[in-house]
Amino acid sequence: MWHVETAISATVVAVGLGVGAYFATPDGLRWWLTGLAVVVCAVVAVVVPQWRYRVHRWEVSPTAVYTQRGWWARERRIAPMSRVQTVDFAQGPLARLFGLASVTVTTASAAGPLQIEGLDRDVALALTDELTRKADLVAGDAT
Numbered sequence: 001m002w003h004v005e006t007a008i009s010a011t012v013v014a015v016g017l018g019v020g021a022y023f024a025t026p027d028g029l030r031w032w033l034t035g036l037a038v039v040v041c042a043v044v045a046v047v048v049p050q051w052r053y054r055v056h057r058w059e060v061s062p063t064a065v066y067t068q069r070g071w072w073a074r075e076r077r078i079a080p081m082s083r084v085q086t087v088d089f090a091q092g093p094l095a096r097l098f099g100l101a102s103v104t105v106t107t108a109s110a111a112g113p114l115q116i117e118g119l120d121r122d123v124a125l126a127l128t129d130e131l132t133r134k135a136d137l138v139a140g141d142a143t
Helices: 002-024 027-055 093-098 121-137
Strands: 057-060 064-069 075-080 084-090 100-107 114-120
Touching: 002 027, 002 093, 027 064, 057 121, 064 114, 084 121, 093 100, 100 121, 114 121
Parallel strands: none
Antiparallel strands: 057 064, 064 075, 084 100, 100 114
């Protein structure tokens, strides 16, 4: 899914850069800049999803949810079960096409929700149920 998402984005950028280079540069540079834009975007479409896959991690323990994401800047987050407010399941059109889904864990944190993307649909549904049960067992109001 990440390959397709990145390929779509890279294609839009390559077309935009190619059109801009074609109309904004002299004849000799047009094809070089257009070709460079296409090559750079193709490399990004191949490299970025593999890089993201190697970095993205998640884990659920009895007391917390752990995530790691990012490809330039890495972000590791821990959400104690006592801070979990909502657990959401989402499937965009592309994720649905691949049978994947995302789980979003909203916490009482200024840093915002934790997202776990690219999960198999059944795994995401089971994770949503598991996190909801575990958060419900913790006393308090998650604030």
